[in-house]
Every structure is written in structure tokens, then in C-alpha cells.
Amino acid sequence: MRVKEGNKETDILKAAIKVFAESGYHKAKMSKIAEVAEVASGSLYLYYKNKEEILMKVFDNVWTEIYKSTEILVQRNDLNSEEKLDSMLDLIFDTFSENPDIAIIMANEQKHFQLREAENFTPYFDKFIGLGQKIIGEGIKVKVFNKNIDINILKVFILGAFSELIVEWAMSKGEISLNLIRSNFKYLLKHGILNPEGK
Amino acid sequence: MRVKEGNKETDILKAAIKVFAESGYHKAKMSKIAEVAEVASGSLYLYYKNKEEILMKVFDNVWTEIYKSTEILVQRNDLNSEEKLDSMLDLIFDTFSENPDIAIIMANEQKHFQLREAENFTPYFDKFIGLGQKIIGEGIKVKVFNKNIDINILKVFILGAFSELIVEWAMSKGEISLNLIRSNFKYLLKHGILNPEGK
Amino acid sequence: MRVKEGNKETDILKAAIKVFAESGYHKAKMSKIAEVAEVASGSLYLYYKNKEEILMKVFDNVWTEIYKSTEILVQRNDLNSEEKLDSMLDLIFDTFSENPDIAIIMANEQKHFQLREAENFTPYFDKFIGLGQKIIGEGIKVKVFNKNIDINILKVFILGAFSELIVEWAMSKGEISLNLIRSNFKYLLKHGILNPEGK
Amino acid sequence: MRVKEGNKETDILKAAIKVFAESGYHKAKMSKIAEVAEVASGSLYLYYKNKEEILMKVFDNVWTEIYKSTEILVQRNDLNSEEKLDSMLDLIFDTFSENPDIAIIMANEQKHFQLREAENFTPYFDKFIGLGQKIIGEGIKVKVFNKNIDINILKVFILGAFSELIVEWAMSKGEISLNLIRSNFKYLLKHGILNPEGK
DNA sequence: GATGAATGAGTTTTCATTCAT
């Protein structure tokens, strides 16, 4: 029999990530994904039920990975709250900077599907957000973080700033230094923009 | 004197904003926009060249308005840099909180069209961003804002955090207090999350 | 505005009848129906939800018409049972001989959809069968028809024989005399094949 | 000695009969046939050229068998015309009641392929019909059957009534008594529906 | 200007058939 050559499932997913990032989900054509994956269009449906399922798989993969790493992080006793937040930010910076196309897809499509196709959207995004909240909550308890800040607002603040920055970086195709973005992001998040030395 | 109401061009734009916010641009049907605008579908094309042009007009309207108000703000002598930043943030908070559907559209669609249909995208967005940068730049010069922060990164940081927050609010249909969001946002932006009293 | 020219809904139905009769429902292409109806393919969907709905409409139309005429027939007091049966047979002979393509479609497709898409199948077929049974039942009561015959079996017997004959005629494109078929059918149904004069 | 069971060619045919009866030929999937036959889908093509050939084989098998048995019947000298007709009817009743799925397939698909794929359709159906005509023709000659009946019409009449009845029985999954159907069928065919005792 | 019926290009998806192993 004809045996699976290489790994078509992965090839297709990689191709889809590329095409979705390039054209946006709605304008992306299945035929283009097939072409990039060097696979017949019918083969897409051997591995994925339909176009949406491919996208959902992209999100599921990243958020599952991020969630799992964060879970381990949360349980570490050798790190204080500030260090845990730092590590968590490094984690997502690393993940998306290794997969800039996924960052672009997340920024452009995630909200739409989270809102309007919630039942098919990976539960690991919300679970990850929950862990982030936990880290911050602990930081507040031990008075490292300001207790007057609304934690629900904070999480949205962080997520928004982060995803905009990572996409800006991804779109610039590396022209902007990721490390500069990362350090500025961390600094801003912790100290804000005011000149600490006063005017 | 009040301009006569029932202007079709405006009706269509309002209807489109509603429909785009509800379904997302790509899934929005022209026939639905026509229905909501209480206009025949053919009439849409009397006022707008095509579907995309309607969306572009939505963006052009908000960013032009925001740009113009910001321009006036920038020129005021009675405000220092921190006050100008505050006012600018109030400006966009006010604008989008009066038009939550536009906030949703901005969050979901703007990036796509900014990137991939740049030639049709309103120049007033970039012009507005320029003004924002100017305000901050001045603040740095007078040492109100921290000079070590990269201004390009900062603008993306602010924009990302802001739009995520405003959409969160818009999607929640008013369940979250806008004032709480605004004050937290301003505080975070200025002072960050660390407890100022130390641990 | 562009006003309905002619009657596209009817044009499409007529075209579909032709195409379904020619190729069979499953092999019939929507594009072919559109071509025959001299209409764009998209227009088909202005009048019918999908391919199946067109076919269902064909069945609904014939059986509704036949049912209504039979209903009137059943109520007549001037006819005895044998005459009513005769008239009913004439009715269906006339209907299908005026629409030979529908006869072909009925013979080839009806059973499939009756069985497997029962919820979309016209209720007027069963209602018509009910009236047929009523006529025969009355004939048995007044001893015109043989009381030993199972009426459920009889109705299937008649229906099967009739539809096979009408299709044979329709397929022959008029080579066989319809009147000959009709008289032989009536005779056989009443007297059977045995030579009445005995051997 | 029993022929070895588990013959793939036969397994496939049996599976196809089941699947065709269940879903109808056009909706039947080759993959489903393979699954039911417990065979790989590629193996279907080792034994049959394509989907249509499988169906054609189904028809060929029944009609060949029926033809051969009828041929023997025709040549018997110990039976008069009426008895021959009776036996022939028993023959087809027996054949299809032992293979109700084939009865269903015949009723739903035969006409389509007889008409539109005549060149691939088994010649044994027509040959069988020829024998049937011969039996009746002889019955007319010896004045057992009514000479005024058109023999071509009669054969269609019988075939239609029979196949509708056998399918009705097959679909009812045995709820209706086959013997009752058979006796009513024979009676109706010979004597018709009129009450022999007059009104 | 206004209408909405009509258009037809464009895309996803299915599934019979092939063929490398």
C-alpha cells in the first residue's frame, strides 16, 4: 500500500499558517494551502474536517503549549511573583517570536473566532489566562504588585499590549529588535512611563 | 440648524457599522446592511463603490475626527505633557465608548486592512499616531516621561492595550465600568503594576 | 427597477422537469437546468432553496392537483363505485399523459425520496392514496368489488401497474397508443387475464 | 463440498447490495461498501471496474438466474398455461423474497440504468420478459387467457404491479405477509377486482 | 435617484478512482 510519506498533517498545518498569515483567514484559499503544502486539495480533508478546523488547530497548538509551560512555571517555588511574571512574559515572547506567522494570525483572527465560534475554540487560551491571573493575584497578596489595580483589567491590558507589539515585530520581519521590545515591554508594565526621577 | 435626518449615506454607514460589528466584515452581507439601513441593496452602490469602501469610510471617519481633536489638543499651551497625554486618552476613550461598534470593528478588522489594503486606508490613523508620538516626545524632552523608553514601542504598547480594553468593554455591553477601565488604564500606563510602596 | 420578466419560477420548474426526466435527478446538473431555463445559475436559488426543493416542488404540484380533483370526484353522488374508480384512473392517466416527463420522474425518483426524505415529501400523495382506498372500500361495501381482496395490497397493485404503464408510454414517446393502454389497464384491473368464456 | 466462504468478490457484491438498498445507488459510497465487505476500498477495483459495474452485476445475477429457471419452466410439458404462469410468478416471488434488498434496488434503480446505460444492462432481463410473453401467448392460443388483451401491455402491467408489491413487502421488513400478497396478486391478475357474483 | 431581480465568478468540499508499497 501507499504509506504516509513524510508528515502531511504537519505540512498542511505549516502551509496553512503561512497562508493565513499572508492573506488572512477569510481570503485564504484552500487550494493555496494545498499548493504550499505540496499536496492535492483533497488531501487537506483527509486530515482536517474543513478550513475552520485547520485554524482552530493552530490556536489549539499554541495555547496548549503555552498553557502547559505556564502551568509548570506557576508551580515553581524558587521564583517570586515578579520573576514568575517575567518568566511568563518571556514564555509568550519566545513562543510567538519563534512563530511570527502565528502571532499575526492570533492578532488578526483570534478575537473573531473566540467570540463567534466559541464552542470550537481551544479551552487552553482561557486556562492560560487563568494562570496569568493567578500569578498576578499572588503578587498582589505578597504586596509586590499594586493591590489597587483591577486584575481583570490588568490581564486585558497586558494581553492587548503584548499582542500588538509582537505583531508589530512580526510584520516588520525582524527590522525591530525583539529584545528591545521585550525589555521596554517589561519595563513599561512594571514602572509605567513617568520619569521615576520626577521632573 | 439640524441637518435633515434620514440621509441615506449616513443611514447606510450606521447600518454597516452595526452589521460589521455583529458578524465581522467578511461574513457581513451587503443585503443585510441594506436591510438594516432600510434601503434597497442597489442603493448601497449609489453612495459607496463597494463593500470595502464602506469599511474604509468607517475608519476614515473615526480617525479623522480623532486626529482633528488631537491636533487642537497638541497646540494648547495651557496643558503640560502629562495633561496632554491624559486628554488624548480621554479623547479616544470618549470617541470609542460613544461608538462601541466601531471599537469592535477597529479591533477585529483594522489590522487586516492597514496591512493588506494600505493604499485605501485612511491616512489619518498614521497622522494621529504621529501626534501621539509628538506629545510623548515633548514629555520626554521636559523630563516628565522616562527618556529610556523607545517611543515607537511605547505607541504600539498604548494602542494595543487601549484597543483590547475598549473592545472588552464594548463586548461586555456595559457590564464593566468604563470609568474603572479608564482610571486603571491611565494609572497602569503611568506607574506600572509594581507596588510603589515596595514590598 | 428590474421587474420580473415572464415567469422565471415556472420556467425553472419546467426546465428542471425536462432535465430530471432526461438524466435522472442525481445526474442532473443545476447548470444544465439553468441553461435550459435560459436563466443564470444563481437565479435558480432565488426561487428554490436547493436542487432537492425543485424536485419536491414537482411532486407537490402533481399530487396536490390530483388529490384535489379526486376529492371532488369522491363527493359526487351521481357516480357509483365502479364509475368513480374509472374516473379516478382517467384522472391520473390524463394528468401524467399530459406531463410525460413528470411520469418518468415519478417512476424513477419518487420512491427514493418518499422513503429517505419523507419529511420533505408532499403529504398530498398519501392523501390521494387515502381517497383511492376510500373509493374502493365503498365499492366493496356495496358488493361491486370483491370483498376478499386486501385493500392495502390492491392499492399497491394498482399504483405499480399504472406507473409502469405510464412510463412505458412516456418513454416510447407516443409510439404506443395511450388509449389502448388505458382500456387494457381498466379491463385487466376489473376482469383479470382469464378468458371469461372459460377454456 | 461447500465452496470456501469468504470469497472477496462475493463479499463485495453482498455488501454492495446492502449499501445500495440502504442509501440508493447514487448516495452509496464505495468506501461504505468496502467497509461492509471488510475489504480495503482499493480492492473493490480488483474485482469490479467501477461502481456501476457492481450494480450491473447485481442485476445480471438475478435476471440470469430467473431467466434460466423460467427457461426450464417453459419447456415443461406437464403444466398447462395457467400453471406455467403461476409457477413463473412463484419463481420471481421466491427469488426476490429471498433477496429483499435486491428487490429494493430493482425498484429504485433498474429503470434508470435500463434506459440510460442500456449497453451495459444485462440482456437476461429482456430475455426473461420474452419468456414471460411466450407463456402468456401460449395461454391465449389455447384460450385460457383472454385474447383481447394486448400482450405488450400485459407484461408491463404484471411487472409493475409485481415490483411495487415486492418492494412494499421488502420495505415493511416482513410486517406484511408475503403469502397474502402472493395470493392476492395471483387472484387479481386472473380475475380482477370485480365481485364475481355480480352486485 | 431608487429599486431588487438577475447575474456568474469564485470556492469549498466530496468521493470515485489510482497507485506506490
Next chain:
DNA sequence: GATGAATGAAAACTCATTCAT
């Protein structure tokens, strides 16, 4: 012979846009 992964042609259907009235 047997397998089942891979293929790609084919077709239904959608919907932005046009245009006759």
C-alpha cells in the same frame, strides 16, 4: 493480490455587484 493514502475533477451554492425599469 491487498492496502488505504493520495488524488483532482466535478458540482452545488453564495453573494457582491449590475442594470433594466
